[in-house]
Amino acid sequence: MVTTDEKGPLTAKKKSVIIRSCDGDEFLVSESAAVLSTSLKKILEEKEDRLIHLSDIDNKTLAMVIAYLSTHADDGLSDDLKRSFDQEFVSGKEFDVLKYLVLATDTLQVTCLCYTVAKKMADIMKNKLVEWVRREFDIQNDYTPEAEAEIRRLDAWAWDDRQLEDD
């Protein structure tokens, strides 16, 4: 049996932490899962408190990130299984959901998931119209028609086929 000193390295302890979302819900997470997030790891190293409050991440998003972290902390799963979990994880999700996810994983510094989500978002953006992208990213077009025409003229090569074209 492995005995660990109370002041030993965090990863060696079979402890749990409570993570609270901005909506106030609390999630019980094993420490081995939590430390896969570089930010959470830093917080846990710095303070004794087992309750972490994340003011920027909502319930729904946090639950997804925690599901990801728990899966990846499971030593019983092979790397292949984890990889297929990752693919499954992002497939079929709405662009809006991915947007919250990419932001949360960026904040929490979960590099691997952030990469997978960002890549998925880029894949969705391909072959989409300008208006679609503006809508999904909540972008207000603040160009004057003249300015927009000027950009199109300068980088005409970027619009010479069907991808990301105008309506």
Place this chain on the structure above:
Amino acid sequence: MPSIDRLSVLPDEVICHILSFLPTKLSVATSILARRWRFLWTHVPNLDFNFEASFPSIVNRVMSLHRVQSLNTFHLECMDDSIDDYEFQTCIATAVERNVQNLVLALTVQLPQCFLTCKTLVDLRIYGCIGFPSSGTISLPSLKKLYSYSLEFAVDLPHLISGCPVLEELFIDGAPDFGCCDISSPTLKKLTIDFRFYSCEFYKIDYRVKINAPALTYLDLCHCSYEHISILPVNTLIEANIRLDTSPSNDFYARCALKFLDSLCKVKCLNYQVVMGYFPDLGVVGSHVRFDNLTKLELYADWLFLKKFIESADHLEVLIIREDYQNAKNWMEPMEERCACLLHSLRTVTIYNFRCTEQSFNMVRYILRNAQVLKMMEIHCYSYDLKEKFDALHRISLFHRGSRECEVALC
């Protein structure tokens, strides 16, 4: 509770991360979205160009606007051969200046001199006909991976490798047009050589490859010829896939093949394929080198090799045999009465393309009788004839089994 608006606004770094997965053409196109997006693309760490027509001056315009000082990936693909050399050399020089780490080039060009001393380059992938500068010092101190899918890889390979002190992976898929070549690297871990497009017999290409890579853990050789390739013994080898061409059936060639095989004797997993019409008895030219680390063997070769491995791989656990009509002919029972792997380690045997010949039944009978700890033997018949399969199953089920736990499945 924060407003949803605040949560949904992505910071510039995150947007750039997303844009880094898009071809540069698309990330430039996002400048039309709004003012904030006007120059966001200039901070994306990757540049990825793919041109079907000629190489346009646009690349250098984009690079002059680009604001990234540490270029992660520079990917350049061009179908047209008529590339403006000056434009190309300028953009490569800029990429080197911007500390490029991963470079992917798919086009026909001559690389500029400055490329040969790129300090930051970690991963280089070449598709097409890339010419290297013929003279000058090569110093690529960070290069770990070199992939060449190049039909005309006009480069002095040993010279190139000697300038890569931390090279770990080398992948050569293309023509063996480099004559004599020493692949010598103390750091190389993974080596793949595939001359698939060139049957050397047919093209009468003469080449010699000598491999001296003492730290190698993974070796994959395809479509080379034993006469032309040699390797110094490697103690660190974990996996080797050796699939070589059909070659002349003579004693000299057989000796080359055996010598080559013996150099791999420390390997843990071996996939070995040698197709020859006739193979001299290994007893004549054979050696007594032992394969002590070998635990998994996949064999598509004359069954003289099967005998050799049963006798010399004392810790073999998994055996996969692929039978073909040529190489099933030379089954001979091992000379030693009791082979260690049969007594202690062999757990699973899988046979593909089982052809129901007397030779194959003899081989199966021998293994079933002598393998004391065998758990599973799976046989995949070549024939779809149900009667033939049923007869085979009936016959095999009557064979004596040295291991009580052994199951036999016929598929």
